[in-house]
Amino acid sequence: MLDRYWFGDVNRISPEAPVPVVLVQRTEDRLGAAANVARNAAALGARAGLLCVIGDDEAAERIIELLEQSAVESHIERDADLPTTIKLRVLSRQQQLLRVDFEKWPTHEALLAGLTKFEALLPGHNVVLLSDYAKGGLTHVTKMIESARAAKKPVLIDPKGDDWERYRGASLITPNRAELMQVVGRWSSEDDLRDRVERLRAALDLEALLLTRSEEGMTLYTDAGAVHEPAVAREVYDVSGAGDTVIATLAAMIGAGVSLASAVRHANRAAGIVVGKIGTATVEYSELFPDTPLRA
Template structure:
């Protein structure tokens, strides 16, 4: 996805309707969706490649340009029958006033080509991340997870929707509260949440389930332990892309041999940093591990 930001001043209300008039003064384009996950990964010092679908248009060209500039290997499939997904945010006085989405679902032929390319590239990867935004690019996710698992890869999934069965066999699932409620229903106590979360984890044959809980922090459910990490005490400016930062940080830490428990503590720190930034953003190694970069 292409994340576009239009920044401007708001000085009056429109005479046509009770809405603010934004005089656009600055425009920015940023990598969004799974591209933001890849960007967060490379910001932490690893190599990353990106698969997905774009259109044969200016936004798709710009995504490839930004990927190249960021050092991310592009394995994007071009579907000439659709337009590249764009999320346009209008910002006035440092507040998001409206978001406008442009999106179409990829065609079946392009998705089959994408699956074939995935199987070709799989052996070169240590970790595979599936970022599901319910835009139609992951219709083959069950087959992909099975292939990655058979190849001995660490598989992380940021899920979407009410059908988590298609993510069965992944190493780690990272739903937020609203996503988990769609699958297991409401809970009225921590014990009930634990029981339902652990049942889901076992039913889906997951090694871990990481529930991101906004101001309540994160909870990791595994066979051997339950780990709760409180949220960092800091001002929240923008939660856009925070889940991307968390799953990317988990992947990088696990690829470097850390346990899920150890990785969650660091991912929670990364999430706490990125919500203090506007829009989809990344966290650098210097921000995450400042003690390693102290000048003596």
């Protein structure tokens, strides 16, 4: 996905309709969705590769260019009939005025080709991160999880929708409050929440679940119990992409051999940093570990 931003000034209301007129002063393109996740992992020093389906258009070429600039290895499947997904945001004075989406699901043939490429790439990676944006790219997610677990690779899932049966067997799933509520229903207390999460983990054979809770921080649920990390106090400018930063940080840390509990602490700190930035942004290694140089 390509996140496209138009920045401008608003000085008048349109005579055609009661809407602001934006005089665009600057444009910017950023990697979005799973591409933003890969970009976040690479910013932390991980060797990240992105497997995705894109079209054969200007937006696709821009994504490839941005992946190269971000040091992300691109493993691309092309679908000539697919317009590459774009989210166009119009902003004025750091306020989003409008978002326009251009999207369409990829073809069955392109998705099967992607699954074949996934199987070939699997041995060369330590961690599998499946970022679901409900755009069709993870149609074969169940088979991907099965293959990865058979290869003894940890599988991290950023979920979407209320059908989590397809994520069965994942190592870690990272819903936010709204996403979890879609699946387990509304909880009345922390004890009730813990019981619902444990039933869900048992039903889907999930090793762990990390609930991201915005201003309340995040809670990790494993067989050892629940561990809560309070939010890092920061001025919040933009929460878009914060979930991408969290799961990318987790993947980078786990790939480096860090324990899950420590990885969650680092991810919580990274989330506190990234919400202080505008738009889909990254956290650099030097921001997360200012006193520890990155070793090649």
